[in-house]
Amino acid sequence: MKITKNTLATLRNTCLGLSFAALTGSAQAVDLEVTHWWTSGGEAAAVAEFAKALNENTEHNWIDGAIAGSGGTARPIMISRILGGDPMAATQFNHGRQTEELIDAGLMLDLTDVAEAEGWKDVVNPTSLLDSCTYDGKIYCVPVNIHSWQWIWLSHQAYKDAGVDVPSNWDEFVAAAPALQKAGKVPLALGGQSWQSSGAFGVLAIAIAGMDAWSAVNVDKSAETAAGPEYKKVFEAAVAARELAKGSNVQDWNQATNLVITGKAGGQIMGDWAQGEFQVAGQVAGEDYTCLPGLGVNEVISTGGDAFYFPKLKDPAMESAQKELAALMMSKEVQVNFNLKKGSLPVRGDVNLEAANDCMKKGLEILAGGNILPDVNQVFSSDTADQINDLMVEFWASDDVSAEDAQNRYAEIIADAD
Amino acid sequence: MTDASATTPLDLNANAPRGQKPKKRFAPRNIMLYATLFVFAVYYALPLYVMIVTSLKGMPEIRLGNVFGPPLEVTFQPWVKAWSEACTGINCDGLSRGFWNSVQILIPSVVISIAVASVNGYALSNWRFKGSEIFYNILIIGAFIPYQVMLYPIAIILRELNLFGTLGGLVMVHTIFGMPILTLLFRNYFASVPEELFKAARVDGAGFWGIYFRIMLPMSLPIFVVAIILQVTGIWNDFLFGVIYTKPDIYPMTVQLNNIVNSVQGVKEYNVNMAATLITGLVPLVIYFASGKLFVRGIAAGAVKG
C-alpha cells in the first residue's frame, strides 16, 4: 500500500492533530528507541510499517532495538533499563497484568490524553483490549493487534495418506487418530516447550468444558470448578490427547507446525501465528490445510495480543514524540498495514481487511459476532500462568501423571491464583 | 605446521634431560598415544564439521538430508546472508552491524579485567595483608552466583555511578564478573613462583610494582594466555550484559547473532544460523590459534624458572 502525499497530510491532521504539538509548544525532532521481540521475516516487515509511519509522518527517527527470544529475554532488559534510569522510548509487551507494577511505580507514561483526542474508546474492538491497557482509569498502552490461541490446524495430506476424511471437530479428530497411527503418522503434533502444552490444554478446556466452566476457572478463579466434573472431562480428554501426541519429538512450535505441513502429523493445536508457516510453505487454506476455530466445537476467539508501553522520560520533547508515536500506531492505515504483515487481526473494528486469507476471515467473523474470551495474559498473573505451564509440560510429557493427579494440582494452583 | 622451532628438535637430543621424550616414533606406546588423541579429536571436531557442511547447504537440502552428509551443491549464500543481509528487526545488514561494536567492547574489557585481576592475584599471593584472604574468598563464592540474580542491583549501582548505558559501565561489569575466576587463576599461578625469586628482589630494594613488572609479568605468559582465552571468549560471546547495560548504537554482535539464531517465529534457517555462528566464533578462534605460539614460548619461560 502506497501512502501518497495527500493521505499523508490527512493522516497527520486527523491523527496527530495539533494537540500534542501544543502540549509542549515544540516539534523538535528526536530519536525514539523502540524495543520489541519481533525478529522473524513477517514480524520484522510488520515492525517496518511502524518505523516507516514514524519516519515519514513526523520529524522523529525510529531507532530499532530488536531483541529475539520473546518476552523471557526482552523483559529483564526492559526492566533493567527502566531501573537503570535510562529507558527506551517505547517497548513491546503483552498487554494484560504484567506491567501493573511499573505503572504503580510511576515509571510509565499516561496516554489518556492521546486516547481521548483520538477517540480510542469508540474504535477499539473488542473494548476489552483497551481495558487491559487501563489502570486506575488511565490508559497506559497502545494495543496493536489480536492473536488468538483457539485454533487447530489439520493436514489434508496426512488424512489422505491414512485414507480418512479430514475431521471437522475434536471428536472426529480423536476418532480418526488410529487410522493415522496405522499409517505411521503422529495424530497430534506438540512441541516440547511448556507454553505450548499449556496453550493446548487451554484450547481443549474451552472446547470440552464449555465457555461457562472455562470462565469460572480462568476469570473467577473457582478452584471448585477446576476440581469439578467439567474439568474432569477436560483432563481425561487431555490424557487421550497425550497418547496422540506421542512421537512428536520436537521443541519449537514451528517445527511441530512443519510436521503438519509435511503431512507427518495430523494436526496441531496452536494460535493463529501458525498460519504464517503455512503461507511460507506455499499452502492454501481449505486445499492443503484446514483451520478449525475452537476445535470445531465452540467457535471463539481469545483476544490476546501485543501492546506498546511508553516509559516516562525526562525530556518533554521526547514525551510529545512518544505520544505522536502512540497515536500513529492506532491510526487506521498503520493498523491495516501492520496487521496484514503480521498475520494478526487489527484492534480497530472500523478497518477493512480485504487482503486477509480464509482463516483470518473466519477469525474476523467470530470477532464481529462477539464470541470472544480474554487471553491467559489478561486473566492470570505471569506467576500463575508459569505455574500452570510447569504443571502442563510435566503432564503432557509423562504418563506417570494421571488425570486425577493433574487435576488436583491444577485446582491447587487455581486456588492460589491471583 | 610444526612446533619444532620452539621445542628442542627430536633427534638431536637423545640424551637430553627431558625424561619423557618418546624414543621411537612408532613404538606401541606412541601409537596408543596418537590413537587416543585422534579419537578425542574426532569427538571434538565432529560438530565443527556438521556446522561447516550445514552452512554450505541450501535450505531444501537441509530439510531432506542427514546432518553428516556433505553438501551436494555448495552455496556461500548463507555466509553472505549472515554477514550482511540477515535482519535484526528492521535493520537488514547482518552481523556486520555489530562487529566493530564488539571489538570496541572487547579490547578495553579484556585489557582492564586482566590487568586488574593479575594485580589482585599478585597482591594476594605475595603481599598478603590483614583481611586479604577474606576478600579473596568472597570473590570465589561470587563466582558461583548466577549472574541473572545480579542484573537489577547492578543496574541500580551503575545508575548511582552515572555509568548506565555507557561503554565504561559495560567494561566495569565485565571486569567485575571476570574478577573471581581470573584472580584465582593469577593468585594460584603466582603462588607457584619460587619464593626465593621474590625475596631476592625484595632484598635488592624492588617494591610492589617493580617486582610485578620486572619479575612476575615476564614469567607468567602461559597463565596470561589462559586468561586471555577465557576473557576474549566470555566477553565476545556475552549477550545479556551487552544488551542490558548499553544502547542500540553500541550493541555487540551477539545481539544480531541471537536474533538470527533465536528467532522464535518463522522458519529457522539452520544454514544461516551455522554460518553466523562460525563468523562470530572466528575472532576467539583466531586468538586461540595465535596464542598457541605463545604457549610454546611459555615452555621456555618455565625452563628459565628452574
Place this chain on the structure above:
Amino acid sequence: MDDKTLNSQKNKRPTRLTRHLNAKIASVPMILTAVVVFVGCSVWTIVHSFTKSRMLPKLEFVGFKQYDRLWSTKRWLVSVDNLLIYGICSLIFTLVIGFILAALLDRKIRFENTFRTIFLYPFALSFIVTGLVWQWILNPDFGLQSLVRETGWSSFTFDPLNNPDIVIYGILIAGLWQGTGLIMCILLAGLRGIDEDIWKATRIDGIPIWKTYLFVIIPMMKPVFITALVLIAAGIVKVYDLVVAQTSGGPGLASEVPAKYVYDKMFLAQNLGQGFAASTMMLVMVFIILIPYLYLQYGGKRHD
C-alpha cells in the same frame, strides 16, 4: 608467611596501615567488588527472598513463604536432582578428560598446536550454539542414530534428548564437549610450570610414568587443580543456556536445572521473590560445598 620473614629483615616499619600500602591501593578494585557487588548484592538478594516482590523489587516481607513454596515445587526438586547428577558427572569427566588430554599433549608430541586447537575451539562457541548443534547430532531421525543404522545396525537406539531418563546425559555430552578444552589448557599451563628436573629425577629412579603423574606431578599441581575445580563447579552451578538451547528443560521437566528455575521465575513468571529464594538456596548449596575447602584453606594454615 613471607610477609613475616620480610618484616623482620627490614627494621624501619611504618604504621600498620601504610605497610604494604601499594598492595592495598592496588587491591581497592578487588575489595570494592567483593564488598559492594558480591556481598552487597547477595545480601540484597537474600533480603528480597523474604518479600513478595513480583516484577519489581519491593520490601513487603512474607517470612519463609517463598521457601515453603520452593521446596514443595516439583520442578525445583527435579532441578536440584539434575544438578547433582550433572554436576558430579561433569566434574569427574571434565577433570579426567582434561588431564588426560593435557598430559598427552605434554608428551612432546607432533602437531601439538593442531590437537590443542581442536580440543579448545568448542570453547569459542556460545552455549546457545553448542546446544543447537548437539540437538541435531543427537536427533534420532537425521543425526547419529540414523548414521549408525545406515551402516546396517538397524536396532541401534541412541535418542537421549527425547528420553526423560537419560536426557541429562545428552546435555552432559554437549557440556563436556564445550568445556573440557579450557580445563585441558589450564592443566597444560600447570604441567608446563613443572620443573624438568623433577622428570629427570623420576626417570633416573626408574619410576613408571603413570606413577610419576599420580604421586608426584598431580600433588605438585594442587593450585592449578583448585583453579580448574572452581571453574568447573561455577560453570555447573550456572548451567542454563545449554539446557535452554538443547531441550528447554524437557521432555516434560526432565532436564530442568536450578539456574533456569531462577531465571524463569524472575523474568517469565515475574516473581522475583521466588527467584531470589531459589538463588539463595543455590548460594547455600555452594557454601556447603565450599566449607571443606575454606576449612582446609584456613584451618590448616592457622595451626602451623
